[in-house]
Amino acid sequence: MQNRKLLCGFLAILAVGVAWTIFHREPSKEKYLVEQGRVHGTMYKISYQAPTGMPVTASLDSLFHAFDLSLSTFNDSSIISRINRNDSTVEVDDWFASVFNTGLEVSANTDGAFDMTVAPLVNVWGFGFKKSESVTPGKVDSILKHVGYQKVKLVDKKVVKEDTAIMLDAAAIAKGFSCDVVAQYLESKGVTNYLVDIGGEFAIRGLNSQGKPWAIGIEKPIEDSTMMHSELQSVICMSDKAVATSGNYRQFYHKNGKKYSHTINPHTGYPVDHNLLSATVIAPDCKTADAYATAFMVMGLEKSLLLANRMQDLDAYFIYEDESGNMSVQYTDGFAQYFPNDAEIAATQEK
Numbered sequence: 001m002q003n004r005k006l007l008c009g010f011l012a013i014l015a016v017g018v019a020w021t022i023f024h025r026e027p028s029k030e031k032y033l034v035e036q037g038r039v040h041g042t043m044y045k046i047s048y049q050a051p052t053g054m055p056v057t058a059s060l061d062s063l064f065h066a067f068d069l070s071l072s073t074f075n076d077s078s079i080i081s082r083i084n085r086n087d088s089t090v091e092v093d094d095w096f097a098s099v100f101n102t103g104l105e106v107s108a109n110t111d112g113a114f115d116m117t118v119a120p121l122v123n124v125w126g127f128g129f130k131k132s133e134s135v136t137p138g139k140v141d142s143i144l145k146h147v148g149y150q151k152v153k154l155v156d157k158k159v160v161k162e163d164t165a166i167m168l169d170a171a172a173i174a175k176g177f178s179c180d181v182v183a184q185y186l187e188s189k190g191v192t193n194y195l196v197d198i199g200g201e202f203a204i205r206g207l208n209s210q211g212k213p214w215a216i217g218i219e220k221p222i223e224d225s226t227m228m229h230s231e232l233q234s235v236i237c238m239s240d241k242a243v244a245t246s247g248n249y250r251q252f253y254h255k256n257g258k259k260y261s262h263t264i265n266p267h268t269g270y271p272v273d274h275n276l277l278s279a280t281v282i283a284p285d286c287k288t289a290d291a292y293a294t295a296f297m298v299m300g301l302e303k304s305l306l307l308a309n310r311m312q313d314l315d316a317y318f319i320y321e322d323e324s325g326n327m328s329v330q331y332t333d334g335f336a337q338y339f340p341n342d343a344e345i346a347a348t349q350e351k
Helices: 002-014 060-071 079-084 094-109 116-124 137-144 171-188 286-299 301-310 333-338 342-348
Strands: 032-039 042-049 152-155 158-161 194-198 201-205 214-219 232-238 242-247 252-255 258-261 276-283 315-321 327-331
Touching: 042 171, 060 079, 060 094, 060 171, 094 116, 094 152, 094 171, 094 286, 116 137, 116 171, 171 194, 171 201, 171 242, 171 286, 201 214, 201 286, 214 242, 232 315, 232 327, 232 333, 242 286, 276 286, 276 301, 286 301, 286 315, 301 315, 315 333
Parallel strands: none
Antiparallel strands: 032 042, 042 194, 152 158, 194 201, 201 242, 214 232, 242 276, 252 258, 276 315, 315 327
16 A cells, blocks of 8 residues: 555656646557547547557547437437427437436435536526527526426436426536446457546546556646646546546636636526535546536535535545635545545645
């Protein structure tokens, strides 16, 4: 254990200034390969040990295309878009069903802080798949009548809504699930050591090219809508887990002197306004991590920390603004096992 901590500590030193994934050194070109590109409006990077020493990702583009046809609200032909248009003939596929069922479970566990029916509110505030509208209290109240995870269910491969004005948005869980889908694809090709990074969400299995746990950087929530600048808050080391982060420091806009966060509270209909800056969640799969990270950004620090500490197979790391306006950190009891060394723990633990 001490050797592992020392090695991860060395990884943390090398990680300074790196935005996303941190490696001990360049993977061996003989066995470990790196594939990267753009998907879902963001960047992806896949590092893996190819069983034959040759790439196994030839079908990756078609996999991403099929994924969009299931869950992308920006694709008019997708299953979720057809459901939003009340197409009575559409049946869901296994990917949609997996996301939908996990979404309902997280919604129930968070008292609706995560809610896929928030789509009309996301749209009206200008963060969704339709253009923003003029927002008034009356407009928000009229939309809230059609929001609520209890108002939708899955019956015989069809989504049943209480009324036709209900629309779904999977953005807060689909990116994480896309990591899981790529991970499943790699495993079907015999890959047992990999790291899948899609827009800063991670699915991880096995070990890196040095035979050690993979190292991941947690970004400092620096306000930057251009997504061109980043700085690390911390580094964690792990295997066989998934990691997702949600925050309001990337997606926001200013209007009439006020900043509007992209995270919408499904209960109030308004963007969240509290001191929690980002939530990083470690879970067995990335769709679960992604959904809870979003829910925690709605719930705020205190409620999120209590819930995360109660849940099995879930750990979370929260960056927030304290009463003095300084950036501070709290995390669940189990999260400390992922820090590289005692010095890292001492530097980040909230006293």
